[in-house]
Amino acid sequence: MHWDHYWNFTGALSSFGDAELEFGYPDEILEFWSDLVLSEKNCNYLDLATGKGALAIWLQNRVDNLGLCGKVYGCDLANINKDKITSKNPSINESIKKVTFDFNTPLESLPYPDNTFDVIVSQFGFEYSDWSNSLPEAIRVLTENGKISLMLHTNESVITKDCKAGIKVLKWLIEERVFEDLANIVSFKASNHSLKYEESNTNLIKKIQAYSIGSQDEQVWYNDIISKISKIMININTNSHNHLESLKNSVFQQITRLEDQVSVAFSKAEIIDNINKVGINLSVLEVKEFYVDDSLFSLVLNIEV
Template sequence: MHWEQYWDVTPTLSSFGDSSDALGYPEKLLNFWENAVKSYGSDTHYLDLGTGKGALAVWIQVLLVRSMLGGSVKACDLANIDETKISSGVDELDEAIKHVEFKFNTPLERLPYPNNQFDVLASQFGFEYSDWDKSLPEALRVLKDNGELILMLHHPDSAITKDCIGGIRVLNWFFNENILNDVTTLIDLKLRNENIPFARLNEEIIHKLQTFKVLDSAEQVWFLDVMTKLSKLIININHESTKALKNLEEFIGKQITRLEDQVSVAFSKEEVTNRIKKSQVTIKSLKIEDFFVDGELFCWKVLLKK
């Protein structure tokens, strides 16, 4: 599964590695969850659905301890994540990790928890990947009466989705233009000391790279990231270079799959509403709102009350 590979190589606890926070979350998001936890008060029991490496669950646990609220935090995810690799290098977060009960290899469609166990279910970019017809009834099964389900979902017009679309375009271009195949040949020429063909092909590759038209700053980040990795390979060609290039090719392929996954679950408000209706769950209320971070559309904020 590409998500397992992604979490295995991602150092932060969330997928927002550009953030300066150790959790990888932007400040506005941290504040949202802090206000939510404080509003629910003491002795509240939480379940984080689609937790990944546990950023949201860990943050909720930190907030419970800081405010001396008691309660508990559990978290689950379909991916087979190595729990021993969940760490942050920050004492407060690492202490919180010890107190979150994780369950991996756990589909949201079959939750291993008894009925009416949790006061609050939360999910930060995880629930939308599930089969709502099965996962939503399961979520409400383990949620207590009058409990709440908070879903932060990918939005089709968000900065995150736009970045994913740009990443897909950039990464696919390297495959479509056979850049990686050309670099494979380049490595072979260098190792065989065929300097004239090497120089000629190197010039051709450079010319190809110069033809790519970056549409925005997000695409430029994706393009420069691949270029940096390729440049290091070409500058320091050795007998391990072919293997390294193969690993890079596999990594880029998995990145494309991950980005396509994210775009595919960036549902419109109408699609979110229809999925909830189609699951035939009984709820007391439903709110769907835009959520902004630093003036940019970030995601949907969905609140269901059982």
């Protein structure tokens, strides 16, 4: 699964992977989740599709700091090595040790007893599951007065627009056979075919410059990938074919991940339809827009039985 590859590769705790931020998420998101921490002691929390656990760890940290003695669990389908979940911050590391992680665990079949969790959350994770099985499972493990709050990707969000821009740029590279051109350039240089090298180098630069950038998001994706390609072009050596191969693999993995993300970015109406199709009576079913810096970031789905 491409998520196994992703989590194995990133050192970040969240799929946002913003290395500047301890949990990888902007403060607005963490503030949103802080309202979900109950004031009662000894509550159980579950983070569905936790990835490397950013939200679960943050909740545990908050519960501990408030002296509430609550317990946080996080589960995910990906095969993640728990030992690789670490932070430079000692207080966060303490929280990491306290969270119970269950990996290789599908949301469609949760390994927890009925009525276990007072609060169930998910940050860009639940939408990837098969709702007809994962929603009944979440409700099964929820306590009688428990709450489910899920932050979900949506079709008009800044994140989805950014994903679409990334897919466009990366697919263009594949369609234009940029990696094949680059492999030839590396081979010509290595075998001292100077003329062929110069000619193919010039052609590739022209090809790259001919890309018509449609938006600011595309510009960012374009700059990022072209800087990686340029590094290989500028410094051709005996490792260049390996660097090229790993760059190409990571581009393919990225396209799959971005397409996966776009495919689960639903509208409000689709979310309500998905829930209604499951056919469970709910006392609360609420879908709200969530904005960061005045831009639509996600939808929040609140459920109570």
